[in-house]
Amino acid sequence: MQFSITYSETIMIKAIKLPLTTLAIAVMSLSSTSALAEKTANIEADWDSIATKQIPxxxxxxxxxxxxxxxxxxxxxxxxPDYVRQMYSPKNRKGVYEYHTKKYGSLEEFGYTxxxxxxxxxxxxxxxxxxxxxxxxxxxxxxxxxxxxxxxxxxxxxxxxxxxxxxxxxxxxxxxxxxxxxxxxxxxxxxxxxxRTFNYAYGELSDKGADASKINKNWxxxxxxxxxxxxxxxxxxxxxxxxxxxxxxxxxxxxxxxxxxxxxxxxxxxxxxxxxxxxxxxxxxxxxxxxxxxxxxxxxxxxxxxxxxxxxxxxxxxxxxxxxxxxxxxxxxxxxxxxxxxxxxxxxxxxxxxxxxxxxxxxxxxxxxxxxxxxxxxxxxxxxxxxxxxxxxxxxxxxxxxxxxIYGTRRYSVYGEGPTKVTKFVKIKGKEKVKWDHRKLGAKDVRFTQKDNTLYAIALGWPEDNKLTIKTLNSDYAISSEAKIENISLIGSDEKIKWHRDSKGLHLVYPEKKEGEFAHAFKIEVAGDLIVTEPDAEHIKKS
Known part of the structure; x- marks a missing residue:
């Protein structure tokens, strides 16, 4: 709701004759009304204005x-889900036309609707x-x-x-x-x-610029x-x-x-x-x-x-x-x-x-x-x-x-470490594209997230020897303002985690009893403030 200037001035004039507490309420009401008006009229129908909206x-x-x-x-x-486009295109690569006509009859007899x-x-x-x-x-x-x-x-x-x-x-x-x-x-x-709905059902016929005479009038x-x-x-x-x-x-x-x-x-x-x-x-x-x-x-x-x-x-x-x-x-x-x-x-x-x-x-x-x-x-x-x-x-x-x-966390200075690449370049229609694949990640691959004064190191598997070394978090790495780790625990396990840190990395020993499945999250609590810097792509590539 937005008040006009005239209406706002009228309220203020009336409020002056009221007791102080009432005046304060009136001013507060006007203030919140103004804030609401600001909320409701922020975004205009152009890209630069729309772009001012932040990610929640x-x-x-x-x-x-x-x-x-x-x-x-x-x-x-x-x-x-592209069935309607493909059923009217006899040459489509997924064989939908053949499937449809064999199971349901000709397109004249049985259409998409x-x-x-x-x-x-x-x-x-x-x-x-x-x-x-x-x-x-x-x-x-x-x-x-x-x-x-x-x-x-x-x-x-x-x-x-x-x-x-x-x-x-x-x-x-x-x-x-x-x-x-x-x-x-x-x-x-x-x-x-x-x-994409406009002209979509005409499939390859439309893609190849076919005119209406090439489309069966009985479809x-x-x-x-x-x-x-x-x-x-x-x-x-x-x-x-x-x-x-x-x-x-x-x-x-x-x-x-x-x-x-x-x-x-x-x-x-x-x-x-x-x-x-x-x-x-x-x-x-x-x-x-x-x-x-x-x-x-x-x-x-x-x-x-x-x-x-x-x-x-x-x-x-x-x-x-x-x-x-x-x-x-x-x-x-x-x-x-x-x-x-x-x-x-x-x-x-x-x-x-x-x-x-x-x-x-x-x-x-x-x-x-x-x-x-x-x-x-x-x-x-x-x-x-x-x-x-x-x-x-x-x-x-x-x-x-x-x-x-995972929930409520933010990205850390470094995304993680490990031997497995999850991206590769492939050629699609003559152009080089990035393709992602998470199928080969394992126990030596570690990913970081952080929240408040806690760093999470998530290992994507359970090592056969029950040991993990996180090279990034070596003793030379500035992990907190006091350069000290206070405690490390494995989420889901009550066993105390044995660990030490030297110039080669943070060395962890898993519990004797295997806990959980798929991936295992170590909770690293630090003394002082956790140091988080903007992720650096070059640093990430080298780590």
Missing amino acids: EWLIDAKFGVYTHWGIYSVPAHGG DFIPQFTAPKFNASEWVGLMNEAGAKFGGIALVHHDGFLLWDSKYSRWNSKNMGPKKDIYGEIAAEVAKYPDMKLAATFHHG EISDPELGDFFWKKGRDSEEQFNSDWYGKITEVVDTYKPDFIWFDGLSTSMKGGHPTEDNVTKAISYYYNESAARDQDVVVANKLAANFNFPDHVGLKSYENGRDMPEHQPGYWLADRAIGYPWSYVNNKTYRDGPDYQVDSIIDFASRGGIMFLSLTPKGDGSIADEEIAIMKGIGRWMKVNGEA
Whole structure:
């Protein structure tokens, strides 16, 4: 709420005639009103203004969040969430066209929208989904509310193609949001992928510049009556698509009040595509201002695709499974990943990586300033695969014991040490890219986090000889203002840790009884103040 000058002056004039205590209350009221007005009118619809919004401390504290990829595409369960794009492209590399026509018949007989009556999700249970996220230790959780196909998982007035109106006949996101609210230590996440919906269903036909005559007139994507779902360039209104895109974002902001929003497919907006850059800046500034008005500290993730969705000084930098992510970078950032590939559930899905891989990734990312955003891939009926449940529970077991070395911590002067490289350069389409892999980390690899007067050294395995030397923390290393370690303990163990420090490193002896699984966090308490300097990339590379 904002008062005009005239109204403020009137209040002050009246207050002068009141007793001192009443006057003080009036002044305090005006002061808080002014502060609120400042909160609600800060962010304008331009990138430099949007960039002034800082990353919330709660998100840096959280370190770990979970969401889902789930929708109509989960019913055929083949290829991944791009099913609609691939089924109309006979030459697509995942064989979706062949799979579809063999199982469901020709595209004239059975189109993508014919899956919607099958998408009833009888086993969907928001309490179970969010309960599993919480059990895994996620501090923020939610779902992908809409993927590239454009089907909405909330009750929306901007599209008839939504889960309340058809399919499950439920406000899926509304139920998820209500469950997240039951956990005081969890924040609500929302991801939007419909920036790519315009012309998306035309797949390779569109990519190769094919004109309308090359698209079968009997396919449902050729039906103008379905143009509000299969948005087609040259047929359907670009202005309406842009307006609806904006309306969908602001509708979710107003109705469900997410704490964290992540967008996919908006890099084209910066190049004159859809939605327009104008609509994107308006939507983000609206989100920031409306959230500030209710004293909610929120953030937008800035995903790197071919380039960042937004200018690179805007929001929280976000990397898909570390794709194109430099090994050493300043500040805090986010990496998202599917619990098992592809990005949605498919028939006979296999899971290459267990909870140990996910835990090692969370630890390594946290040591480098990263926040992990993991995606579940529920089945078409709304249930979650047993393998995914087991992985999530494994992460949760580790986080429950060792969470203090992750939650609320900040990056240390050095991220860690050890023989295993987690990044390498690979050539993709002729370009050299950074690829991340945490599968080979072991007992000699150590990662650091810090909080208050405590340094955490997390070893990513249990050595056969029960001994660990941390070279970085040798006696010449300035660890605290008093250059002294007071105590070292292993989180989860009651045994006293034997240790000594010399010029070659900090030497630790593990307990006789092996405790915990996956990784092991040593808690190093120092005398005086822990010395923390800005991480130095050159120092990191040499360590």
